[in-house]
Amino acid sequence: MGGRVAELGDLCRKALSGARDDEQVEAYALESVRTEVRARGGEVDALTSASSRGLGLRLIVGGRMGYAWAADPSPEEAAGLLEAARGAATHATPDEANVLPEAAAAEDVPGLFREALAGVEPDRKVALALDLERAAVSANADVRRVEEVMYGDAVSRVALASTAGLGSEYRRTDCWCVASAIAERDGDLQTGFSFRVAREPDELDQEAVGREAAERGARLLGAVKPATERLPVVLDPWAAAAFLGVLASGLSAEEVQKGRSLLAGLVGERVASEAVTLVDDGRLPEGPASSPFDDEGVPTSRTSLIDRGVLRGFLHNTVTAHRDGLGTGSTGNASRPSYRGVPGVSTTNLLVEGGPEPPEALMASAGRAVYVQEVKGVHSGANPVSGEFSVGAAGLRVEGGTLAEPLREMTIASTLPEVLQDVVAVGSDVRFLFGVATPTILVAEMTVAGR
Amino acid sequence: MLACGPVLDEAVVRDVLRTALRSGGRFAEIFAEERRSTSIRLDDRRIEELTEGTDRGAGIRVVAGDTSAYAYSNRLDPAALAEAAEAAAAAARGGSSPDVVALRRRAPAASAPTIEPVAEVPRGRKVAWLREAEEAARSHAREVRQVVVGYGDSVQRLLVASSEGTWAEEERHRVRLIAQVVASRDGVVQTGFEGPAALGGAEVLDAHPPAATGAEAARIAVTMLDGVPAPAGEMPVVVGPAGGGVLFHEACGHGLEADTVGKEASVYRGRLGERLASTLVTGVDDSTVPGAWGSFALDDEGTPAARTVLFEEGVLVGMLYDRFWAGKDGAALTANGRRQSYAHLPIPRMTNTSILPGASDPDDIMAGTDGGLYAKALGGGQVNPATGDFVFGVTEAYLIEGGRITTPVRGANLIGNGIDILAAVDAVADNFDSRPGTCGKDGQGVPVTTGSPTLRIARMTVGGTGG
Numbered sequence: 001m002g003g004r005v006a007e008l009g010d011l012c013r014k015a016l017s018g019a020r021d022d023e024q025v026e027a028y029a030l031e032s033v034r035t036e037v038r039a040r041g042g043e044v045d046a047l048t049s050a051s052s053r054g055l056g057l058r059l060i061v062g063g064r065m066g067y068a069w070a071a072d073p074s075p076e077e078a079a080g081l082l083e084a085a086r087g088a089a090t091h092a093t094p095d096e097a098n099v100l101p102e103a104a105a106a107e108d109v110p111g112l113f114r115e116a117l118a119g120v121e122p123d124r125k126v127a128l129a130l131d132l133e134r135a136a137v138s139a140n141a142d143v144r145r146v147e148e149v150m151y152g153d154a155v156s157r158v159a160l161a162s163t164a165g166l167g168s169e170y171r172r173t174d175c176w177c178v179a180s181a182i183a184e185r186d187g188d189l190q191t192g193f194s195f196r197v198a199r200e201p202d203e204l205d206q207e208a209v210g211r212e213a214a215e216r217g218a219r220l221l222g223a224v225k226p227a228t229e230r231l232p233v234v235l236d237p238w239a240a241a242a243f244l245g246v247l248a249s250g251l252s253a254e255e256v257q258k259g260r261s262l263l264a265g266l267v268g269e270r271v272a273s274e275a276v277t278l279v280d281d282g283r284l285p286e287g288p289a290s291s292p293f294d295d296e297g298v299p300t301s302r303t304s305l306i307d308r309g310v311l312r313g314f315l316h317n318t319v320t321a322h323r324d325g326l327g328t329g330s331t332g333n334a335s336r337p338s339y340r341g342v343p344g345v346s347t348t349n350l351l352v353e354g355g356p357e358p359p360e361a362l363m364a365s366a367g368r369a370v371y372v373q374e375v376k377g378v379h380s381g382a383n384p385v386s387g388e389f390s391v392g393a394a395g396l397r398v399e400g401g402t403l404a405e406p407l408r409e410m411t412i413a414s415t416l417p418e419v420l421q422d423v424v425a426v427g428s429d430v431r432f433l434f435g436v437a438t439p440t441i442l443v444a445e446m447t448v449a450g451r
Numbered sequence: 452m453l454a455c456g457p458v459l460d461e462a463v464v465r466d467v468l469r470t471a472l473r474s475g476g477r478f479a480e481i482f483a484e485e486r487r488s489t490s491i492r493l494d495d496r497r498i499e500e501l502t503e504g505t506d507r508g509a510g511i512r513v514v515a516g517d518t519s520a521y522a523y524s525n526r527l528d529p530a531a532l533a534e535a536a537e538a539a540a541a542a543a544r545g546g547s548s549p550d551v552v553a554l555r556r557r558a559p560a561a562s563a564p565t566i567e568p569v570a571e572v573p574r575g576r577k578v579a580w581l582r583e584a585e586e587a588a589r590s591h592a593r594e595v596r597q598v599v600v601g602y603g604d605s606v607q608r609l610l611v612a613s614s615e616g617t618w619a620e621e622e623r624h625r626v627r628l629i630a631q632v633v634a635s636r637d638g639v640v641q642t643g644f645e646g647p648a649a650l651g652g653a654e655v656l657d658a659h660p661p662a663a664t665g666a667e668a669a670r671i672a673v674t675m676l677d678g679v680p681a682p683a684g685e686m687p688v689v690v691g692p693a694g695g696g697v698l699f700h701e702a703c704g705h706g707l708e709a710d711t712v713g714k715e716a717s718v719y720r721g722r723l724g725e726r727l728a729s730t731l732v733t734g735v736d737d738s739t740v741p742g743a744w745g746s747f748a749l750d751d752e753g754t755p756a757a758r759t760v761l762f763e764e765g766v767l768v769g770m771l772y773d774r775f776w777a778g779k780d781g782a783a784l785t786a787n788g789r790r791q792s793y794a795h796l797p798i799p800r801m802t803n804t805s806i807l808p809g810a811s812d813p814d815d816i817m818a819g820t821d822g823g824l825y826a827k828a829l830g831g832g833q834v835n836p837a838t839g840d841f842v843f844g845v846t847e848a849y850l851i852e853g854g855r856i857t858t859p860v861r862g863a864n865l866i867g868n869g870i871d872i873l874a875a876v877d878a879v880a881d882n883f884d885s886r887p888g889t890c891g892k893d894g895q896g897v898p899v900t901t902g903s904p905t906l907r908i909a910r911m912t913v914g915g916t917g918g
Contacts (some may be wrong), residue, residue: 040714043516043518044542045518045519046518046519046521047518047521047542047543048521048523048796049520049521049535049538049539050522050523050524050794051525051526052508052523052524052794053525065499065500066501066502067502068502068504069502069503069504069505070504070506071505071507071508071525072508072525072526077505085503088503088574089501091498091501091574091575091578092500093497093498095499122542147714147716148893182716189718189837190837190838191716191837191838228684258494258495258597259633340502340504340506376842377831377842385642386640386642388862389862390844390862390864390914391842391864391914392833392840392841392842392864392866392914394840408838408840409866409867409868409912410866411842411866411914411915412914413683413914413915447915449683449684449866449912449913449914450912451684451912
């Protein structure tokens with residue numbers, strides 16, 4: 001990124017320089033260089049390269065908070081942001097919980113930044129995408145083409161500075177590949193999806209991603225619509241991760257404080273079966289969502305959320321910790337989508353602890369069940385406040401403890417609290433999918449609706 | 452009426468396009484924009500956040516053969532643009548490039564006349580809109596527990612110029628207010644949502660008063676408190692006005708976007724001219740609807756807004772094209788080349804998508820339905836374009852018993868297949884309504900509306916917990 005007028009940290013510090021004595025101000029800057037390559041039919045379909053950066057300014061005065069941001073601001077524009085944030089703050093409602101974190105030293109996450117990725121040549125990225133497509137279309141006789149395959153990577157840098165003495169920076173590298181394969185037989189058409197993230201291309205295993213996408217699509221060929229009934233459900237890690245995504249919002253102290261969490265007031269209570277242990281760990285070296293400090297500069301940590309079925313606590317940023325007033329402190333879960341927004345609270349790496357048995361043993365113990373490999377419409381079909389959900393699903397029947405005919409156009413419905421209590425067992429096959437790591441999960445009973 | 456000059460200078464643009472074609476691309480384009488936005492969030496009686504931002508950047512596209520290379524930066528200085536143009540050129544190598552055609556400057560366009568630009572509205576008045584919505588929601592019923600109101604406005608100035616001579620400028624003003632209400636009674640918790648949005652300035656909220664938005668969200672949440680678990684299984688489904696548009700958008704529209712069709716991932720591939728839907732179904736995509744959330748004067752490739760008929764009395768007659776796929780298929784441009792921002796390649800997208808009104812009286816449709824589900828309003832949905840399988844959440848639903856709307860039901864989902872459902876439409880009413888939303892595809896969100904009259908689907912799978 002030659003020719004940049006200012007280093008990121010300098011940009012942050014300069015943005016604070018006009019702060020008045022009674023104002024707390026934080027500057028957050030993000031800079032990234034990204035590449036994405038999509039392949040189709042053995043050719044490059046699209047290649048995108050991008051460089052971007054921006055600055056966001058949070059200003060607190062008398063408990064009132066205002067925010068202003070700009071993409072690639074000049075030094076003069078950065079100074080103008082302070083004025084805009086000040087103007088915005090005058091209209092906000094005062095809240096004594098509005099405080100900035102004190103400066104604290106954060107330890108590095110080992111291996112977060114890899115020179116190996118930063119130096120990858122464009123031709124190698126193209127080859128990775130083409131390899132991925134080749135793997136998808138050569139894994140199964142019924143898979144001859146893809147809906148989408150993509151290799152992507154990003155080299156990013158985050159800088160924070162505040163009037164509370166904060167001045168931190170870190171760099172990271174991320175790469176990912178995504179494959180959606182199309183399986184076809186006798187006029188029937190099904191798609192299968194797979195995905196991996198890593199810190200450098202050598203750790204991606206694009207062959208496995210292509211193969212898995214093909215196999216997941218092919219095994220749905222000939223799917224039928226099941227009859228409506230209540231029976232045990234086996235959620236594969238992908239399906240389980242989709243549900244955990246809904247639960248995740250209820251683990252945020254922000255949602256709890258606003259009365260929008262179905263777990264509010266239940267700390268110390270049994271909210272799930274003994275088979276369920278859940279932690280958030282922002283420092284896991286292999287975790288896709290790891291970082292040395294969160295999006296307001298607080299060091300990340302490991303937080304126990306559910307321990308053998310018992311709710312242990314919630315995730316905090318500085319504001320929610322202050323509001324609780326228990327001296328608990330932030331858990332290092334401040335999160336913002338980019339420099340364009342105020343930090344909220346979110347999970348980092350959310351982990352469901354695995355059990356002793358492989359998924360095959362779970363199916364064997366269920367006998368007759370539905371195995372769900374894909375859920376659709378979780379965001380529209382699940383209510384994170386009431387926990388009620390009804391979502392579309394695709395998967396396979398389990399007969400005599402093993403996978404049998406494929407199923408489509410079904411919905412599964414229950415409530416999240418019931419599902420958590422009804423977890424019979426979790427498998428040993430824990431996998432990372434985005435920022436969630438989960439094994440296969442066997443649930444005692446759900447309504448599966450079809451014909 | 453642009454407030455200031457073009458986003459980029461003409462000479463700079465010409466140089467960038469020449470650089471972009473240096474390695475043999477056959478087409479080069481630059482999309483540059485500056486977008487100023489405000490967002491305000493009211494949560495539990497408090498103005499929590501007031502944020503103002505400025506985004507800017509340019510994306511340069513080079514097409515060589517079937518490969519599209521795209522490079523973007525949020526710096527708009529000539530050096531940064533040249534760097535991006537070189538990156539795009541290097542990724543799309545081809546044979547010999549055409550010359551850059553003389554840029555044909557058109558008068559800048561505005562998608563709708565903005566009467567009262569948001570830039571001239573003081574922050575205090577915007578904050579008052581959120582308060583009005585909250586007050587109306589809270590005073591609607593004592594069961595209302597929480598109210599969240601969000602406000603957003605943006606002014607986007609954009610420029611598209613291409614090696615084929617396109618020079619297009621537009622200024623788009625957008626306003627949106629949303630209210631989310633949580634109501635509870637005896638341990639039962641339900642939510643309601645309402646969110647008008649349109650092109651324009653402060654006048655958008657004269658047409659859609661914030662108080663009405665708050666009250667409507669509260670009405671839905673409180674109504675659903677009396678809901679019983681939704682039935683599950685196959686049954687006749689009457690879909691309320693606007694709801695059928697969501698269904699049409701998800702179940703059919705995505706499969707008619709030319710990239711989906713071209714990638715052989717659409718069930719509609721090769722079926723133009725076939726009668727696929729009930730003869731009662733005529734559906735269109737129309738970016739010329741004045742002031743609609745999904746409208747514009749020019750699409751994000753500079754093509755003037757247009758109306759495209761997709762189904763004519765059940766026969767598939769049209770598809771949605773951007774420049775790339777129109778060129779590939781030898782089809783006419785339909786003004787559906789859209790992108791979320793300068794950071795995205797344009798792709799074929801819907802705009803304002805509707806099923807047009809029919810001839811039936813909506814009351815007669817209800818009276819003629821012995822039993823089933825009335826899906827008054829649909830929430831978000833998801834579709835697999837390769838198979839046409841879809842699922843939708845129903846945000847407001849009732850049982851139909853003996854031709855009458857009776858008990859509210861909650862947790863209902865509609866699941867089915869696009870072609871099957873359109874073929875199963877057996878009644879279309881003479882009313883009409885449409886709703887704004889954000890449509891996501893390939894990681895890009897764009898504003899759209901979905902519209903329809905009341906209509907009935909003879910049989911459809913409802914997913915619910917009520918057995």
